[in-house]
Amino acid sequence: MAEVLIHPGLVLIVGAFLLPLLRGVVRSTAVVVLPLIVLWLVWQVPDGPAWQLRFLDYTLTPLQGDKLSRLFATIFSLMAAGGGLFAMTQKSRIEVPAAYVYAGSAIGVALAGDLVTVFIFWELMAVGSTLVLWSQGTDAAYRAARRYLMIHLLGGVVLFAGVTGHIVNTGDVTFTRMALDSPAHWLILIGFLVNAGAPPLSAWLSDAYPEASWSGTVFLSAFTTKTAVYVLIRGFPGTELLIWVGLFMVFYGIIYALLENDLRRILSYSIINQVGFMIAGIGIGTEMALNGAAAHAFAHIIYKALLLMSAGSVVLMTGKRKCSELGGLFHTMPLTAACGTIGALAISAFPLTSGFVSKSMVSQAALDGHLMWVWLLLTAASAGVFLHAGIKFPWFVFFQKDSGLRPAEPPMSMRWAMVVFSFLCIALGVWPEPLYALLPYAVNFVPYTGAHVVTQLQLLLFSGLAFFVLLPYLKRTLTITLDADWVWRLLLPALLRNVGLPLTKAWHMLVHAAYVLITESTALVLYQHRQDGRFARTWSTRSMALWVLVLLLGFLVIYYL
Structure with a gap:
């Protein structure tokens, strides 16, 4: 059975790319039926590892089942079906496919047995959810999507650092319970909490979700924070x-x-x-x-x-x-x-x-x-x-x-x-x-x-x-x-305009002055070393003896001081 088992999350993601090719009743039917097929596939995943592969001397488990993962994969599939039904009349051709990539990635996180697979689907969720928000097509949605993506990329970088540190410290990629006994585990916890909407980085949620379309907000409400709840139950x-x-x-x-x-x-x-x-x-x-x-x-x-x-x-x-x-x-x-x-x-x-x-x-x-x-x-x-x-x-x-x-x-x-x-x-x-x-x-x-x-x-x-x-x-x-979010939406830009830009200008002036000084000094030295320059002339023995005496006296003064 393991050889023919299909990954439910990948089915929903691949199906999402096929939806734009469909029209009319066929598309409307596929929007509801596809997540229900995925729901059926979720319940075909047995307890324990179902897919395993070798990567860089590590054993990855992209598909693994147990009661907790099945619970979350089930509700994610139901939510995709219900959200698709609600968005049936949505004019945007991007939103529902993006939402299904988003939902399929959430299912991938729920069914992942290793931290590498969790991270890959975690970042794919950020891409899908950003596209759901962006598909609204308004200037407010574009700006909110950029802010949303920046916060989630920040969380992704923190999570990546934590996962990398965990693998280096333990030599194991298995996603299991972790204690807060190392910086790597603290970074993993922070990365999870960013997606959970924990303050102070929670304003991305109330900033972005209301700017999505009337149906996009429904999709956005279901997956990001709840996958964070799932990984916290699993990991901490x-x-x-x-x-x-x-x-x-x-x-x-x-x-x-x-x-x-x-x-x-x-x-x-x-x-x-x-x-x-x-x-x-x-x-x-x-x-x-x-x-x-x-x-x-x-x-x-x-x-x-x-x-x-x-x-x-x-x-x-x-x-x-x-x-x-x-x-x-x-x-x-x-x-x-x-x-x-x-x-x-x-x-x-x-x-x-x-x-x-x-x-x-x-x-x-x-x-x-x-x-x-x-x-x-x-x-x-x-x-x-x-x-x-x-x-x-x-x-x-x-x-x-x-x-x-x-x-x-x-x-x-x-x-x-x-x-x-x-x-x-x-x-x-x-x-x-x-x-x-x-x-x-x-x-x-x-x-x-x-x-x-x-x-x-x-x-x-x-x-x-x-x-x-x-x-x-x-x-x-x-x-x-x-x-x-007032801090990074208003305060930091204001500081950049009123403090950062003047400091930047002053720094550029100093760099330019240093460049001019070095250039002119170099030119002066090169000038003095020409054939007819001061240092190319023939100097008398008396002058050379005088300069040697001056140098020796200077050395003695410095030495005794």
Whole structure:
């Protein structure tokens, strides 16, 4: 079987290059069927190495299966199919093929058994995602794509240095658990965290994702940060530092999402917040916590895609993206409003939705590990999630004051994608056993206990009450929220203009002056050495004796001093 086994990620990548050659119904069918074929191939990969090859005296494993890799490869395939269905009417001929290269590379990372293969697919993801962003075709998208690519190339260089150092130190390329016991492992961790959206280099996410097309943002939300979660589970489980990194991300995302006015920037900051929950679970490192991080990544891809589908539908049908410009859309977009509300409830961990059965595992792991402060902070963060994504997004976009806009529902393919993902959000919440069966460790967790349900409902109830009490302070205006990217977008260019350029000019003047001095001095020396020059003349013995005496006296003075 190993001789005829096909790599699922490569199938999706190769298929992506064939899509531009197709037209009409054939192309539309291929857009949905291709990821489903890849999903079937994912489940043909057996446990253990399936492909191995020799490269520079090392054994690479481009294809390897186990429960964790199969879980992530499965959700990446489903996301590619759902995103392709949603983007069926996208006019850009580049976006969907680029997105499938992006998704295929994410599957390649999930199924890689060595660090070299991980790095190759990791960098290919950066190329695919940049093309998804660039395909929007606007000046804002081009500029965001350049900034996005610079950050990810920086992360790639750091990761490459770490992988190289690890291989030199250990002589092994196997991708397995690593301790923070060497500079190489620290570099690998930093490279992973860049893609996870960990501050201070997290602003690439909220800067780039909202500038993609109405469908491109859906693709972008699914793969980069979640492959980072996967490699952290694989490489750094139980690293205590990740608990605090995750908690910082949780509150960082909440604060900025509450301040934001752009509906897709709200959801972009929410991605940072939700990935923070997963990274905190990875840092806790118990089987329950790692199961929770993996389950939450699976559920998050679905409900975040659903939220961004509803947001993308609004952007497409209204041409507006600011909460202050929207409201009352449920009158003419009831299906979009209903699906967006389901996604909002799922991200808020409302009972009978997917978020309830996944996020609670991380909190329970903190409680089981007697990490009381971690549990309290995660619980407080759950209330913040309901404020910014569970209520703020649907309320300001669909249900607040009537904006006077009366857009129609989006095209049928977009509606079907939202309905399918809404069904998955509810189905996994009502019947979580299939998801639990996919997790890397045995699950001994019952989400629907009386205490857990009542506690969560109380938390959501008081969060909702706080939202409406504070509503006058939460209404957004046409403002811009500054993030850490202000440093490299405004401060550094300003310093370059006001300090760097004058220093550069001064340096060029010094170099020019030195060049002139050396040139003229050389010319003077050469002039004196000509046939009729001073040093070519015949000097008298008396003059030579005088100069020798002067030199000897100078040497004696220097010697005694």
